[in-house]
Amino acid sequence: MDRRKEYIRKIPGKNDTVPEQVVARGEVLIAYSDCYDCHREEKKSKGPAFSDIAERYPIQPAYRDLLARKIISGGFGSWGNPVMSPHPEVSMEDAQTMVYYILSLKYRPLQ
Ligand code: HEC
Incomplete structure (x- = not known):
């Protein structure tokens, strides 16, 4: 397996459609x-690029909720060493909406 494939670890699955207003919000x-x-959108920074996160996860409620919980609680271990800080002030609904924006990047070739 090449390095990029090993880093992305794409999870196979169908993608739900997400309304444009949700993505915009x-x-x-x-x-x-x-x-x-x-x-950052397309480059690794302290955290993984949003476009790489979009490449790994199918747009499905289970992954939306997994990632939303990670935004709220923080964590590590999915993309390498650095730790993601928790965001307890973010509601579950807002976190889910953020996840939809990130995952929808798989449909938008970045300029
Ligand atoms: C202090 C730095 C930091 C901040 C601030 C931060 N992140 Fe992260 N984020 C990370 C790191 C590091 C990872 C990789 C964690 C891992 O390897 O499990 C990550 C991973 C993620 C993931 C993927 C989680 C997974 O398990 O695949 C999502 C989605 C995400 N961040 C969204 C966000 C959103 C949305 C915000 C703003 C509310 C945010 N992050 C703020 C550092 C940060």
Whole structure:
């Protein structure tokens, strides 16, 4: 397996469609939080690139909730060593909306 495949560890599965308003709201929520301190859209920073996260996870409720809980609780171990800080002030609903924005990047070739 090549290095990139090993890093992404793509999970096979169908993708649900996400309404455009949800994606747009997720983008705003992320912009107003501290996510971009550690993440960038297409490049690895302290945290994995959002486009790499989108490549790994199918858009399905189970993965949406897994990732939303990780945004709220923080954690490590999925992408290498650094730890993601917890965001207890973010509601489950807002975290799910942020996840939809991140995962929808799989449909948008980045310029
Ligand atoms: C202090 C730095 C930091 C901040 C701030 C941060 N992250 Fe992260 N994030 C990380 C790191 C590091 C990882 C990789 C953790 C791992 O390997 O499990 C990560 C992983 C993730 C993942 C993937 C989790 C997984 O298990 O695959 C998502 C989704 C995510 N971040 C979203 C966000 C969102 C949304 C915000 C803003 C609310 C945010 N992050 C803020 C550092 C950060």
